[in-house]
Structures are given as C-alpha cells and as structure tokens.
Ligand SMILES: Nc1ncnc2c1ncn2[C@@H]1O[C@H](COP(=O)(O)OP(=O)(O)OP(=O)(O)O)[C@@H](O)[C@H]1O
C-alpha cells in the first residue's frame with residue numbers, strides 16, 4: 051500500500067452509514083496515507099462528504115444516522131469512549147465548501163478557536179496569526195489590514211482565512227470538502243498552492259469534483275460511486291493508476307475514460 055515511507059493516518063474498516071432503511075455508505079474499507087494528499091472523487095450524492103464527516107465525528111451531529119464499522123485515527127478507534135470529539139476535531143480540522151467567517155477582525159478569525167482551546171496566550175496571538183496566514187497563502191494580501199473586519203475580504207480570501215483558522219489549532223489532518231467550488235481560478239490556484247505546500251507536514255483529504263484538480267494535487271485517490279443507490283468505494287490507489295487504469299467500470303464511467311488516459 052501507498053509507498054514505502056508512508057503509514058496510514060486513517061484506517062477505515064467496514065464503514066456503513068444508514069439513514070433509516072436507506073444505506074448511504076456501504077462497507078467502506080480505506081487506508082488514508084499520512085502526510086500525503088488523498089483526493090476523494092465520485093458523483094454527487096455518492097457519500098463523499100458523509101465519509102469525511104465520519105473521519106472527525108462531525109457525523110455525530112446527525113443523530114438520525116446510524117454508523118457501523120470503525121475509523122481508526124493514529125491507531126485508535128475515533129468512537130472509543132476515551133476519545134474526546136472536540137480534541138479529535140482539533141487534530142482533524144475541516145474546511146467546507148463555503149467559507150465560514152465570523153464578524154470580527156482578520157486576526158480574531160484566525161486565533162478565535164485556538165484562544166478558546168487555550169492553545170495560545172493573548173501575547174502569542176499576533177505571531178500565531180502571522181504563521182497561519184502565511185501557511186494559508188494569505189499573509190501578503192492582508193498583512194496591512196489585520197485589524198479590519200474579516201467580512202470585508204473576498205470569498206477566495208475568506209476561504210484561505212478558514213484554512214488559516216483550521217491551521218491555528220495545529221491539526222495533524224486537514225479535511226477539505228470542495229474547498230474551491232465557490233472560487234474563481236486565481237483563488238483556486240492560491241488554495242491549491244496552499245495544499246501543496248502543506249504536503250508532508252499535514253495529512254490532507256480533499257473532496258473535489260474538479261478532476262484536473264485531483265490529478266494536480268492528489269498522491270492517492272479514492273473513488274466513491276453509488277451502486278443501487280448506496281455509496282461504495284470503487285477503488286483507491288496512486289493517482290496516476292486510478293486515472294489511467296481504473297479497475298472498475300463505475301470509475302471509468304465517472305472519469306469519462308474512452309480508452310485514452
Ligand atoms: N443527515 C442526513 N440524513 C439523511 N440523509 C443524508 C444525510 N446526510 C446525507 N444524506 C444523504 O446521503 C447521500 C450522500 O450525501 P453526501 O453529502 O455524502 O454526498 P456527496 O458525495 O458529498 O455529494 P456532493 O458531491 O453533491 O456533495 C445523499 O443522498 C444525501 O441526501
């Protein structure tokens with residue numbers, strides 16, 4: 051699996067998610083390599099976001115869903131009673147399709163959660179904000195207006211601000227659910243550069259409908275498709291292998307491959 055240097059950050063085994071009689075995800079078995087970028091691709095409604103939400107237990111916030119199977123993160127079942135969901139979500143940060151921005155200054159938006167969690171003192175705020183804004187590729191654009199309202203930023207800038215906020219918790223993992231679907235090409239490129247720059251330091255799981263983006267960024271690809279209305283993992287493998295030699299008809303159809311890679 052993966053390459054010789056990479057261990058699994060997540061080991062997903064027999065993961066099944068149901069809503070009443072309806073199966074949303076069926077028996078997903080997937081290893082997600084640490085320190086690499088894993089792209090999750092597949093048609094709309096196949097269960098990609100649901101899988102992501104199982105990784106940091108955001109799925110708990112949908113009590114009507116039944117979850118079976120295990121997700122091991124750093125070797126430990128995330129649903130063990132000893133695992134604190136808030137701590138898990140700090141270590142496994144998430145960025146959504148639409149940026150979440152709070153009223154308040156740019157700096158406050160970055161350090162808010164880290165302050166609340168006691169990860170940084172008031173004195174350390176400015177330094178933490180600068181580091182995270184640099185890592186998110188936003189520093190140069192905002193360094194002269196750090197105390198202005200964050201809501202004055204463009205949507206693309208707010209998305210990078212959301213990444214900076216996630217990074218302020220010093221997560222091991224960044225889950226990104228279609229982070230660029232609301233953005234123009236320039237902002238998309240900035241976010242792709244940010245994800246690339248974090249490779250090796252963070253585990254990144256990127257759900258995307260942009261196949262070219264998945265090809266550009268991902269080391270490892272997992273393709274989820276709906277079979278008889280329920281989401282199943284079709285295949286997972288090195289990016290070039292899945293794109294050029296998919297093993298399943300469903301993947302081939304989703305990728306639109308007609309004999310040419
Ligand atoms: N809380 C919920 N209750 C009931 N059904 C749900 C819930 N969350 C998701 N679903 C259903 O599960 C299926 C998979 O949803 P999910 O959002 O994971 O798909 P997706 O692959 O992320 O799609 P998209 O690419 O459009 O974002 C959908 O049919 C959705 O309606």
Ligand SMILES: [Mg+2]
Nearest residue numbers: 098099100227
């Ligand atoms: Mg989704």
